[in-house]
Each structure stands twice: as structure tokens, then as C-alpha cells.
Amino acid sequence: MGRYVTRRLLQMIPVVIGTTFIIYALVWALPGDPFAGRCGARPCPPAYVQAMTDKYNLDDPLPIAYVKYLGSLLQGDFGETFQGLSVGEELLRAYPTTVKLALVAIAFEILIGIGAGILAGLRRGSFIDNLVLVSTLVVVSIPVFVIGSVLQLFLGMRWGIFPATVGGDASLYNLILPGFVLASLSLAYVARLTRTSLAENRRADYVRTAIAKGLPQRRVIGIHTMRNSLIPVITFIGADFGALLGGAIVTEGIFNVPGVGNLIFRSITTRDGVMVTGAVTVLVLVFLLVNLLVDLIYGWLDPRISHG
Amino acid sequence: MSRRRGTHVAAVPRSLAGDAWRDLRRSPLFLTSAAIILVLIAMAAVPSLFTDVDPRACDLAHSREAPSGSAWFGYDLQGCDMYSRTIYGARASILVGVLTTLVIAVVGSVVGMVAGFHGGRLDALLSRLTDLFFAVPMLLGAVMVLATFPSAVGTPAWQTIGKVVLALGILGWTTVARLMRSTVIQVKQSDYVQAARGLGAGAGRILLRHVLPNAMAPVVVYSTIILGVFVVLEATLSFLGIGLQAPVISWGTAISEARSYIRQSPHMLLFPGAFLSVTVLAFIMLGDAVRDAFDPRLR
Numbered sequence: 001m002g003r004y005v006t007r008r009l010l011q012m013i014p015v016v017i018g019t020t021f022i023i024y025a026l027v028w029a030l031p032g033d034p035f036a037g038r039c040g041a042r043p044c045p046p047a048y049v050q051a052m053t054d055k056y057n058l059d060d061p062l063p064i065a066y067v068k069y070l071g072s073l074l075q076g077d078f079g080e081t082f083q084g085l086s087v088g089e090e091l092l093r094a095y096p097t098t099v100k101l102a103l104v105a106i107a108f109e110i111l112i113g114i115g116a117g118i119l120a121g122l123r124r125g126s127f128i129d130n131l132v133l134v135s136t137l138v139v140v141s142i143p144v145f146v147i148g149s150v151l152q153l154f155l156g157m158r159w160g161i162f163p164a165t166v167g168g169d170a171s172l173y174n175l176i177l178p179g180f181v182l183a184s185l186s187l188a189y190v191a192r193l194t195r196t197s198l199a200e201n202r203r204a205d206y207v208r209t210a211i212a213k214g215l216p217q218r219r220v221i222g223i224h225t226m227r228n229s230l231i232p233v234i235t236f237i238g239a240d241f242g243a244l245l246g247g248a249i250v251t252e253g254i255f256n257v258p259g260v261g262n263l264i265f266r267s268i269t270t271r272d273g274v275m276v277t278g279a280v281t282v283l284v285l286v287f288l289l290v291n292l293l294v295d296l297i298y299g300w301l302d303p304r305i306s307h308g
Numbered sequence: 309m310s311r312r313r314g315t316h317v318a319a320v321p322r323s324l325a326g327d328a329w330r331d332l333r334r335s336p337l338f339l340t341s342a343a344i345i346l347v348l349i350a351m352a353a354v355p356s357l358f359t360d361v362d363p364r365a366c367d368l369a370h371s372r373e374a375p376s377g378s379a380w381f382g383y384d385l386q387g388c389d390m391y392s393r394t395i396y397g398a399r400a401s402i403l404v405g406v407l408t409t410l411v412i413a414v415v416g417s418v419v420g421m422v423a424g425f426h427g428g429r430l431d432a433l434l435s436r437l438t439d440l441f442f443a444v445p446m447l448l449g450a451v452m453v454l455a456t457f458p459s460a461v462g463t464p465a466w467q468t469i470g471k472v473v474l475a476l477g478i479l480g481w482t483t484v485a486r487l488m489r490s491t492v493i494q495v496k497q498s499d500y501v502q503a504a505r506g507l508g509a510g511a512g513r514i515l516l517r518h519v520l521p522n523a524m525a526p527v528v529v530y531s532t533i534i535l536g537v538f539v540v541l542e543a544t545l546s547f548l549g550i551g552l553q554a555p556v557i558s559w560g561t562a563i564s565e566a567r568s569y570i571r572q573s574p575h576m577l578l579f580p581g582a583f584l585s586v587t588v589l590a591f592i593m594l595g596d597a598v599r600d601a602f603d604p605r606l607r
Contacts, residue, residue, distance in 0.1 A: 018440035026452050141589035143540045145547045145563070146581040153570050153577075246445055250544060264448065265548070268455045276452065284443050 005292070012288050016281070017070070023280045024066050027273040028058070052082065056274070069277070078278040081267070087278040090263060097170040098259035101252070102244035104172065104179030105186075109237055113187040114230070117194020121229070122221070124199050132195065136188035148181040148254040165256040178255040182248050186240045193236055197229040204228070231301050235294055242290030246283040328525075328601035338597035344590035351398040361392040363557055372573040382575040385565055393557055394579050400465075400558035401587070404472055405539040411477035413531050416484025421523070423485070424492030425515060435489070442482040447544065450475040454550045465556045472542055472551050480538070484527055491523040498522075525602045532598050536591030543584055559584045 052058070057065040072079060078087035120132035139147075155177060156164030162177040201207060202225055210220045245260075252261040260279060267275035332338045351358055370387035381390035423434035453475035495501060496519065504518050545551030546560025547567070554561070559580040566576035 014436060015439050015443055018436070019443045022440060022444060023452070026449075026456060137589065137592065138585075141536070141592060142585045143543055143581070143588070145544060146577070146585065149563075149567065149570055149577055150574075150581070153574055157571055243445070246448070249447060249451065249548065253548065265451065268451050269550070271455065280444070280448065283445070283448075287443065287445075 005296070008292050008295075012292075015288065016285060019284045020070070020073075020277065020281045021066055023277050024069065025062060027271075027276050028056075028062065028065065055080075073278075073281065079274045081272050081275050083272075085275075087275050090275065091260070091279060091282060094258060094260045094263045097257060098245060098248075098252075098261065100170060100172065101175050101179055101182060101248070101257060101259055102241060104175045105183035105244055106237060106241055108180050108183035109187050109190050109240065113183075113190030114194050114233060117191040117233070118198060118226075120191065121195040121198030121202075129195070132191055136191050139184055139188040144181065144185060145250050145254060147184050148178075148251055151177060151181055152254060166258070167256055168258065170258065175257070178251050178257055181254070182244065182251045186237075190233060190236060194229065194233050197232050198225065201225050201229045231298070234301065235298050238294035238297060239291060242287045242294070245286050245290065325525075328598070331601040332597060335597045335601070337593050338601075341590045341593035341597060344586065345594065348398055348402060348587055348590070351395055352402045353399075355396045355399065358395045359389075359392045361389045363388060363392040363396040365389075372569060372576065374573070375575050381579045382573070384562065384576055385569065390562075390576065390579055393562060394559070394583055396557045397559045397562060397580060398583070398587075400469060400552055400556050401539050401542060401560065401584070404469060404476075404542040404552075404558075405535045405591075407469075407473045408476045408480060408538040408542075409531050409535045411473060412480040412484055412534070413527060415477065416481035417488050417520075417527060419481065420485040420488025421492050421515060421520065424489040425496060425511070425519065427493075431489075434485075438482045438485045441479055442486075444479055446476070446479050447541065449479040450541065450545060451548065451550060453478060454545060458550065463553060463555075468553050468556055472545060475545070476538055476541055480534070483534075484530060487526045487530055488523060491526055492519055495519050495522045529595060529599045529602055533592060533595030536588040536595075539584065539587055539591070 057068050060068070069079070076088075078091070080086055081090075116132045116136075120126075120129040123129055152164050155161045163174050164177075166174045166178060204225075206228075207220060207225055210224045215224075248259070249261040249265045251257070252259045253265060256262075260283070264276060264279045264283075266272075267279070355363075366384075366386040366388035368387045370383040371385055373383040373387070375382040375390075381394060384390055384393060419434055419438065423431040423438075450472075454471060457471055501514060501518050504514050509517075542551055542558070543560035543563060546558060547564045549564055552558045552561050562580040563577055563584075566573070566580070570577055
């Protein structure tokens with residue numbers, strides 16, 4: 001177990017270095033003047049350009065500038081943006097909101113997704129089963145920004161059930177609508193996955209044994225079938241959580257949620273390279289770590305998979 | 309491809325693709341989705357079949373007018389006919405989807421095939437490279453590429469479209485490469501490949517004649533499903549204001565424009581949104597049907 005974790009952590013190092021290098025190269029090495037439009041309508045004064053070139057090592061060849069950046073990153077220093085804001089602090093301010101939003105979304109996935117999947121899986125071919133199949137297909141095909149805009153229009157503006165935008169106050173209640181929109185796609189996948197997995201396991205030998213030895217229906221389904229069926233579902237939800245923690249550019253944009261996705265999108269469009277590289281580095285790290293955690297949970301839930 | 313194989317080898321046992329085609333022709337899922345997609349392709353190729361209103365003939369007096377008998381889908385901000393613009397918008401959206409899918413299918417297949425067939429150091433190198441690109445979220449990567457090469461309002465249409473295709477293609481090929489690599493590794497060990505090798509066939513011939521045709525199925529299935537996803541991603545990028553730009557008519561740009569007026573004129577969002585959703589639905593259904601037909605375990 002310990003060796004497995006160590007090996008996985010070591011394997012992460014080249015991936016993180018490579019990914020941050022791709023991002024760094026995308027931000028800094030591509031053609032285009034990094035100072036274009038930075039000082040309003042006039043070109044930037046030479047003194048400013050000089051100071052900024054020194055600060056961000058823009059004169060060095062790309063690999064050297066990157067190694068310097070990596071060096072300060074390893075010391076926990078994410079650098080400062082062009083405006084002199086600390087990238088680390090900005091990230092710390094945005095992250096709690098994104099985590100909260102991701103948790104709300106995951107709650108929807110568990111409640112509605114698994115719930116609908118169980119209802120459908122227990123009665124294959126029934127009306128509920130078909131309803132779940134058709135509605136998940138419809139949800140999967142509607143783009144998130146259409147779902148988001150439409151729900152915002154009706155639930156938020158027309159009927160006023162939920163706040164239409166979040167703004168500065170990221171309370172749980174305010175995050176219900178964006179959380180649901182964020183969850184919608186995965187929710188459909190969770191429902192389908194639960195349904196298939198449940199239907200498959202109901203034909204398994206151990207379920208027949210449990211029925212044959214006279215266990216009540218509740219116990220057969222609730223304990224024997226359910227435990228085994230939910231393993232792939234939990235893996236999916238875990239991996240999805242890792243992706244959600246990366247922030248949701250579209251959903252956060254529509255509902256004006258001050259999270260990481262919003263922060264990244266804003267810094268990309270204003271070409272704030274330091275912020276982009278810093279944020280994406282954190283994001284990739286979180287994604288990889290959560291995935292490792294999911295693999296560990298998988299081994300714990302299903303002892304047949306050993307990480308010896 | 310499948311049709312040719314199906315009729316070609318009528319006397320001998322049918323190939324996997326031939327079998328798949330026979331199954332497909334009987335699947336209602338396939339027939340429905342294929343019909344929708346054919347209509348969409350016709351819309352993209354000859355939009356004037358569906359409307360005789362010029363999508364660029366706009367009258368500001370009609371700005372944001374609601375749907376009526378004379379204009380079924382209403383008018384957009386510039387007072388252009390929404391129905392006509394939605395029909396004409398199919399071309400850019402579908403073009404981006406098809407081109408991006410072609411790019412990732414070719415790039416991914418080549419990388420995966422070389423890695424799987426060659427093995428050893430080259431495989432390790434290419435696989436790690438795939439991991440790197442896989443770790444960058446797709447939408448985020450595309451946003452970064454497009455923000456670095458922004459399209460202005462005057463940029464020619466093919467350039468704007470090309471940029472979006474590239475931005476999506478750069479990060480999109482990884483899954484195809486992984487799929488291809490694992491199937492090639494399986495196929496490589498099969499008897500007929502050993503036989504071909506024993507008869508003295510070169511690496512190129514083995515790859516093209518024996519490995520590729522038998523390792524194609526998962527990539528074909530994935531490509532069908534992902535095509536719809538690329539159409540959505542294009543629309544999402546345009547929605548964010550950095551994908552396709554003004555002279556290009558597309559569902560994404562229409563939805564992006566509708567955003568600020570969603571409260572007063574929801575029709576500007578609903579119609580292009582509905583067309584977009586139906587397109588994605590059709591490709592997902594087609595992908596499901598093709599997967600069922602190609603998956604021998606379900607027979």
C-alpha cells in the first residue's frame with residue numbers, strides 16, 4: 001500500500017512538470033506582445049517594460065525562464081500578477097467557493113443520480129426505467145450553458161425561486177442553482193451507470209445464493225446487490241469531484257460565482273500569464289491527487305483489486 | 309467502409325464491419341439518428357433548400373422582435389431573421405465538429421498505433437506525452453490557445469474556424485491514442501499478424517493491411533460520440549466570446565449574443581440552443597447504435 005502510494009506520487013512528478021511546462025509555453029512563448037494594451041491606449045513606458053521583463057525573466061530562453069519559475073513555485077511562491085496581486089492569495093480567496101460549489105454538485109449527483117439509477121435498475125423495462133433513460137439522454141445532449149441560461153431565466157428571474165446570480169455572497173442557498181446546473185451532465189451519467197451496474201449485479205451468482213438461502217428481499221438488494229453495484233459509481237463520482245474542483249468556467253461565468261473557474265477565465269482573457277500558470281498548476285495537482293485517492297478508495301471498497 | 313466490405317465478401321463469412329452494418333440497418337436508433345444527421349448535413353451543405361431569406365439581410369427596425377407568422381423564430385439583435393440564421397448556422401457548427409474529429413482521429417490513431425506497435429522506449433515516451441496532454445482540461449486548454457490567437461471581427465471565416473479546430477484538436481487526440489494503443493497491442497499478438505510476419509510482410513504492410521482494419525472499431529465508435537461533444541465545445545467557446553466571430557454565422561455566436569438579452573428575448577437563445585441539442589442528441593444516439601453493432605459481446 002505504502003509502496004503503491006509512493007510509486008504513484010513519484011509518477012506524478014513528470015506529469016506535473018510536463019503539464020505546467022505546456023501551460024507556461026502556451027502563455028509566454030507564443031507570439032504576441034505581452035504588454036499589448038497593458039498601459040491603456042498608449043504603448044508602455046520603457047522603464048515599465050524593463051521592470052516587468054526582469055521580473056518575469058522574459059529575456060531568458062523559455063526553458064531557463066521556466067526552470068526559474070519552477071524554482072520559486074517549489075518554495076511555495078506563486079509569484080505576483082502584472083497588477084502586483086499575490087497569485088497565492090487570490091487562489092486562496094477563490095478556492096473555498098469552488099469547493100463549496102463542487103460539494104453541492106456532488107450532493108445532487110448522489111441524491112438524484114443514484115436515486116434515479118436505483119429506481120430504473122430495479123425495474124428494468126418499466127415506465128420509470130424508460131423515463132430515466134430518455135430524460136438522461138435529453139440532459140446529456142443539452143449543452144451546460146443552455147441548461148444554465150434557461151434555468152437562470154425561469155427559476156432565477158421569472159419565478160424568483162432561487163437567486164439568479166451569486167456575486168459576493170457564496171452561501172449554500174445561493175449555490176443550489178449553479179450546483180444543480182454543474183451537476184446536470186454527470187448526474188445523467190451517474191444515473192445510467194447505477195442502472196447498468198445494478199441490473200448486471202442482480203444476475204450475479206452471489207445474489208442468487210442470497211435469495212436461495214432465504215434472505216429477505218430488502219437485505220438481498222440493500223446489502224448484497226447495492227454494495228457491489230455502487231463501486232463503479234463511487235469511482236465515477238470521485239473522479240468527477242476532482243474535475244469539478246478545477247472550477248467550472250461556464251457555470252461560474254453564468255451565475256457570477258467568484259470561484260477558480262471565473263478567476264482563470266478572467267486572467268486568460270486579460271492575458272495575466274502568472275495567474276493562469278499558477279492556477280492551472282494547482283488545478284492539475286488537485287486533479288491528480290483526487291484521482292489517486294479515488295484509486296485507493298476503490299481498492300478498499302473492492303478487495304479483489306489489490307494495490308500490493 | 310462498412311458497406312463495401314459487407315457486399316464484397318458475400319460468399320465468405322462476413323467481417324466484423326459487415327456484421328455491424330447488417331445490425332445497424334435494422335436498428336431504429338440508428339435509422340432515427342442517421343435521418344436527423346442527413347437533414348443537418350443537407351442544411352449545412354445547401355441552406356437555401358430550407359429558407360429563401362438572406363441571413364445577412366437585417367433590418368434594425370425588427371431588432372429582437374418575438375417569433376411571429378412571418379418570422380417563425382423571431383429576429384436577433386441586428387434584426388436578422390433568426391430562422392434563416394439558425395439554418396445557416398448549421399454549417400460552421402458541423403464543419404468544426406467534423407474537422408476536429410478528423411484531426412483527432414488521425415493524430416490519435418497515428419500516435420497510438422506507433423506506440424502500441426513499436427513498443428519499448430518509444431511507447432513509454434509517447435504514452436507519457438499522451439498523459440501530459442490528457443491532464444490539461446480540454447475547455448481550459450482551448451480557451452488558452454484561442455486567447456493567445458484571438459480572432460478579430462474582420463478575420464476571414466476559414467481562419468476563425470481553423471483556429472477553433474486547432475484549439476480543440478491540440479488536446480482532443482489523447483483518448484483516441486490510448487484506445488488505439490491498447491487495441492493495437494491486443495491485435496499485434498493475434499495469429500494472422502504472426503502469419504503475415506512469417507510470410508515476410510514489412511511493418512508498414514502489417515500495420516495498414518492487418519492491424520489497422522482490426523483495431524479501428526473502438527476509434528470509430530468514440531469518434532461518432534465525440535463529434536457531438538466538439539459541436540458543443542465550439543458553441544461553448546463562442547458563448548464565452550472567444551470561439552467563432554461575427555462574420556461567421558453559428559449557433560454558438562447566436563447564443564452568445566442572446567446572453568445579454570435572455571430576460572427580454574429568450575427566443576434568441578432557445579432556437580439555436582434547441583438545434584444544438586438535437587444535433588448532439590443525434591450523434592450520441594448514432595454512437596450508441598454503432599457501439600452496439602460493433603460490440604460482439606452484446607450479440
